[in-house]
Amino acid sequence: xxxxxxxxxxxxxxxxxxxxxxxxxxxxxxxxxxxxxxxxxxxxxxxxxxxxxxxxxxxxxxxxxxxxxxxxxxxxxxxxxxxxxxxxxxxxxxxxxxxxxxxxxxxxxxxxxxxxxxxxxxxxxxxxxxxxxxxxxxxxxxxxxxxxxxxxxxxxxxxxxxxxxxxxxxxxxxxxxxxxxxxxxxxxxxxxxxxxxxxxxxxxxxxxxxxxxxxxxxxxxxxxxxxxxxxxxxxxxxxxxxxxxxxxxxxxxxxxxxxxxxxxxxxxxxxxxxxxxxxxxxxxxxxxxxxxxxxxxxxxxxxxxxxxxxxxxxxxxxxxxxxxxxxxxxxxxxxxxxxxxxxxxxxxxxxxxxxxxxxxxxxxxxxxxxxxxxxxxxxxxxxxxxxxxxxxxxxxxxxxxxxxxxxxxxxxxxxxxxxxxxxxxxxxxxxxxxxxxxxxxxxxxxxxxxxxxxxxxxxxxxxxxxxxxxxxxxxxxxxxxxxxxxxxxxxxxxxxxxxxxxxxxxxxxxxxxxxxxxxxxxxxxxxxxxxxxxxxxxxxxxxxxxxxxxxxxxxxxxxxxx
Numbered sequence: 068x069x070x071x072x073x074x075x076x077x078x079x080x081x082x083x084x085x086x087x088x089x090x091x092x093x094x095x096x097x098x099x100x101x102x103x104x105x106x107x108x109x110x111x112x113x114x115x116x117x118x119x120x121x122x123x124x125x126x127x128x129x130x131x132x133x134x135x136x137x138x139x140x141x142x143x144x145x146x147x148x149x150x151x152x153x154x155x156x157x158x159x160x161x162x163x164x165x166x167x168x169x170x171x172x173x174x175x176x177x178x179x180x181x182x183x184x185x186x187x188x189x190x191x192x193x194x195x196x197x198x199x200x201x202x203x204x205x206x207x208x209x210x211x212x213x214x215x216x217x218x219x220x221x222x223x224x225x226x227x228x229x230x231x232x233x234x235x236x237x238x239x240x241x242x243x244x245x246x247x248x249x250x251x252x253x254x255x256x257x258x259x260x261x262x263x264x265x266x267x268x269x270x271x272x273x274x275x276x277x278x279x280x281x282x283x284x285x286x287x288x289x290x291x292x293x294x295x296x297x298x299x300x301x302x303x304x305x306x307x308x309x310x311x312x313x314x315x316x317x318x319x320x321x322x323x324x325x326x327x328x329x330x331x332x333x334x335x336x337x338x339x340x341x342x343x344x345x346x347x348x349x350x351x352x353x354x355x356x357x358x359x360x361x362x363x364x365x366x367x368x369x370x371x372x373x374x375x376x377x378x379x380x381x382x383x384x385x386x387x388x389x390x391x392x393x394x395x396x397x398x399x400x401x402x403x404x405x406x407x408x409x410x411x412x413x414x415x416x417x418x419x420x421x422x423x424x425x426x427x428x429x430x431x432x433x434x435x436x437x438x439x440x441x442x443x444x445x446x447x448x449x450x451x452x453x454x455x456x457x458x459x460x461x462x463x464x465x466x467x468x469x470x471x472x473x474x475x476x477x478x479x480x481x482x483x484x485x486x487x488x489x490x491x492x493x494x495x496x497x498x499x500x501x502x503x504x505x506x507x508x509x510x511x512x513x514x515x516x517x518x519x520x521x522x523x524x525x526x527x528x529x530x531x532x533x534x535x536x537x538x539x540x541x542x543x544x545x546x547x548x549x550x551x552x553x554x555x556x557x558x559x560x561x562x563x564x565x566x567x568x569x570x571x572x573x574x575x576x577x578x579x580x581x582x583x584x585x586x587x588x589x590x591x592x593x594x595x596x597x598x599x600x601x602x603x604x605x606x607x608x609x610x611x612x613x614x615x616x617x618x619x620x621x622x623x624x625x626x627x628x629x
Contacts (some may be wrong), residue, residue, distance in 0.1 A: 068088070076385050077396065077620045079556045084519070095150045103118045103408075108477050108478075109256075111533075112600070128464060135623075149264060151288075158265070159429070169227055178397075178628040178629060179198060179199060179200070179201040179203075179629065180196075180197070180198045180627075180628065180629045181195075181196075181198075181626070181627065181628035182194075182195065182196050182197075182625075182626065182627045182628070183597070183624065183625075183626045184196040184625055185597065185599075185622045185623050185624020185625070186435070186622065186623070186624060187620060187621055187622035187623070188216070188619075188620055188621055189218045189219075189617060190218060190219045190618050191216065191217065191218045191620070191622055192213065192215065192216070192217060193216045193624065194213070194214070194215045195212075195213070195215075196211075196212070196213045196214075197210065197212045197213070198210055198211055199211075204210070206237060206238055206239060207235065207236055207237035207238065208235065208236050209233075209234070209235040209236075210231070210233075210234055210235070210485050211231070211232070211233055211234075212231070212232045212234070213230070213231050214228070214229070214230040214231075215227075215228070215229050215230075216616075219628075220223045220497075222624075225254075225256050225273075226253075226254060226255045226256065227237075227252075227253065228251075228252075228253050228254075228255045229248075229251065229252040229253070230249065230251050231249065231250050231251075232247055232248070232249040232250075233247060233248045233249070234246070234247040235247070241287055241289065242285065242286075242287055243284075243285070243286055244284070244285050245284050246281065246282055246283035246284065247281065247282050248281045249278075249279075249280050249281070250277075250278070250279055250280075251277070251278040251280075252275070252276070252277050252278075253275070253276045253277075253428065254274070254275050254276075254290055255273060255274055255276075255429065256272055256275060257272045257273065257429060257485045257486070258485065258613060258614050258615070268380040273309075274308060274309060274310060274428060274429070275308055275309040276306065276307075276308055276424060276428065277306070277307055277308070278304050278305070278306045278366070278421070279304065279305045280302065280303065280304035280305070281302065281303055281304075282300070282301070282302040283300060283301055283302075283303045283509070284298065284299070284300035285298070285299045285300065286298035286299070286300070294325060294326050294327070295323070295324070295325055295326075296322075296323070296324045296326065296334070297322065297324075298320070298321070298323075299320070299321050299322075299325045300315070300319075300320045300321075301318060301319045301320065302317075302318050302364075303316060303317045303318070304316050304421060306420060306421050306424075310432060311346060311432075312344070312345070312346045312420060312432065313344070313345045313346070314328075314342065314343065314344045314345070314419060314420045314421055315341075315343045315344075316340070316341070316342050316419065316421055317340070317341045318338070318339070318340045318341075319338070319339045319340075319416070320336065320337070320338050321337045322334065322335070322336040322337075323335070323554050330368055330369035330370055331366070331367070331368050332366070332367040332368070332369075333365075333366045333367075334364075334365065334424055335362065335363055335364035335365055335378070336359040336361070336362075336365075337360075337361070337362055337363070338359075338360070338363070338365040339358075339359075339360050339361075340357075340358070340360075340417060341356070341357070341358050342356065342357040342358075342417065342419045342421075342436075343355075343357075343567070344356075344357075344419060344420055344436065345357050346432050355436065357385065357415045357417065357419065357436065358383075358385060359382070359383065359384050359385075359415050359417060359437070359438065360383040361380065361381070361382050361383075361414070361415065362380075362381035362382075362383070363378060363379070363380060363381075363393065364378055364379055364381075365377065365378030365379075365393065366378065371402065372398060372399045372402060372472045373395045373396070373397050373398040373399050373406070374395075374396070374397050375394075375395070375397075376393070376394065376395040376396075377392075377394055378391075378392070378393040378394070379391065379392055380392075380393050380412065380413045380414065382413065382414070382415050382440075384415055384438050384440070389413065389415075389440065391411075391412070391413035391442070392411060392609050393410075393411070393412045393413070394409075394410055394411050394412075395408065395410035395412075396408065396409055396410065397410075397449075402529075403451060404450065405448070405449075405450050406448070406449045406450075407447070407448050407449075408445075408446070408447055408449065408461075409445065409446040409447075410443075410444075410445055411442075411443065411444045411445075412443050413440065413441065413442045413443070414441050415438050415440060415441075416438060416439040416440075416441055417438055418436055418437055418438060418439060418469075418471045418489070420434070420436070423436075423471065426473075427473050427487055427611060429474055429485065429486055429487055429611070429614070430487055430488075431486035431487065431488060432490060433476070433488055434489050435489065435491075436489075437463040437469045437471075437491050438469065439467050439468065439469050439470055439471060439491075440467065440468040440469065441465070441466075441467050442465070442466040442467070443460050443463070443464075443465050444463070444464040444465070445462065445463045445464070446461060446462050447459060447460055447461025447462065448460055448461075450559070453508065454507075455475070455503070455507040455508060455509075456504075456506050456507070457504070457505045458502070458503070458504050458505075459502065459503045459504075460500065460501070460502040460503075461500070461501055461502075462498075462499075462500050462537065462615050463495075463497070463498065463501060463521070464496075464498050465495075465496075465497045465499075465521075466494065466495070466496055467492075467494070467495045467497075468493065468494050468499075469491045469492070469493065470491065470492040470494075470495040470531075471486075471489050471490075471491055472486055472489070472490050472491070472492060472528065472531070472532040472533065473487045473489060473532065473533060473611060474487060474489075474490050474532060474565075474566045474568065475487055475565070475566065475567070475568050475611075475612050475613065476568060477568055477569065484567075484568055484569060484612070484613065485613065487611065490528070490532075492525055492526065492527055492531075493526045493527050494525075494526045495523060495524075495525055495531060496523070496524040496525075497521045497522065497523050497524075497531075498521065498522050498524075499519065499521030499522060499536075500519070500520055501517065501519040501520075502517070502518045502519075503515075503516065503517045503520065504516045504517075510533050511545065511546040512543075512544065512545050512546070514541070514543050514544075515540075515541070515542045515546045516539075516540065516541045516542070516597065517538075517539070517540045517541075518538070518539050519537070519538045519539075520536060520537050520538075521534075521537075522536065523536065529564075529566075529573050530564035530566075530573050531564070532563075532564060532565060532566055533563050533564070533565055533576070533611065533612075534563060535560040535561045535562070535563050535578075535579075536561055537560070537561035538558075538559065538560045538561065539557070539558070539559040539560075540556075540557070540558055540559075541555075541556070541557040542554070542555070542556050542557075543555045543557075550588055550590075551586065551587070551588050552586070552587045552588075553584065553585070553586050554584070554585045554586075554587075555582065555583070555584045555585075556581075556582070556583045556584075557581070557582050558579060558580070558581045558582075558583075559578065559579070559580050559581075560578060560579040561578050562575055562576060562577065562578050563575075563576045565609075565611070565612035566612075567612065574612070576608065576609050576612070577606075577608050577609070578608070579606065579608045579610075580604050580608075581601075581602055581604060581606055581608075582602070582603040582604050583599070583600065583602070583603070584599075584600050584603060585598070585599040585600070586598045587595065587626070590616050593628055594625070594626070594627055594629060595625065595626040595627075596623070596624070596625055596626070597623065597625075597626055598621060598622075598623040599621060599622045599623070600619070600620075600621040601617075601619070601620050601621065602616065602617065602618060602619055602620065603619065605618055605619055
């Protein structure tokens, strides 16, 4: 409990920082509420090396965030470490910040090319190249993104990530068509084997994931002139590994809504998902198919002092059917200042190879894939304390049936528990509280913070394996001098429990206490330098059992945009 009081005290202490109200940001828009659920065992920035470049590091346009390269932080910009359940936006904003236009690449002052290249202390080359047509096309944009990061730090801790993506968007007066094609190649080594002395070949202690994917979306939601809103989209990806696993995923989504001037909106969403998985190394159940269907009808009504969304979930999971109400209600005690909200919802989460390997790439081939059924109940209060500060606190009750956990498995080849199987808890009950704070002091200093605590109750397992009950996340952006921007991330996750299959006991993992800092200095409008430093606290923690994080690591290099 002391940790909880300490973290909430830290949140409130930052509230005193927001004093300057001389300039009120313009072009305010509603933001969505994100309820975070402690179900997907993935910790933000808890990888062995967390220095993957992002296009957000380099402004795409001169108007993105000043020509000097200052980036603006959006409300609730902390990277969620769990599942995001996105709800319709209430009338009141989490914080009064200018909302960045996702189509800023159509602005007149556009950068058609940007690059970020660097090298790190763990033999870590990093490269990002992006180019687009910019404003050369009046009604669209097309481009290419390429990213690479790898490390060869020895002791078989090497890894590599490679991404290439073609994207495009074309629109006319009423319709927008957007899409992308991508190819990803990721390589990981099982930890604890020296590539020079291991009796097998190097390829025997590593796993490769290759993914070919595509997406397309047709909608009219980029403009609000029509009383009808519609969106039709689909995406597919084909994942295959060097260990003979193959998986095809196809997702189709359709949404249509009719709105009236009195604030009423009626419509719904339909989501169809298909998975086909084949693994020739599995002795039993060599292949399987998984189909889920979600029908989400909803009626929404806005009035001067609140909003209500009344709907339902009709969910089909292969041969099982679930029906559940989906409700969100907000009442504003003080319009745009103080509001209370509550809601319930249910959804199906697919636990296929694509999703599970994104969390834990060190999976073996005895996985029994099952879907999780997630039920969420929550109630909270939101406050816009000033034009520059917002606070959101909520109580949560989350119930997950067939919750997936990662557990080490003893392997005959490795003669050690370097691989993971997936086990399913019949029902995980989590009650807790979350608080989020967003501070926009000025364009030069911004802060986001989140504290969460959950108490887990399980039917079968001894512990909620690898899930922290307590977590704190802070993100601070400052600009101490001209042309220099510093972004600092602080993460604190409480102790977690892992299952040791050799001794058949639960073992405690140390808390994760991590500080990451990135600095960007612009030499000219087009040329700059950067330095990313991770794990400044030198905290030795294990994201998964027997998979420790790297110690202090950094990458530095140059940025360019034209």
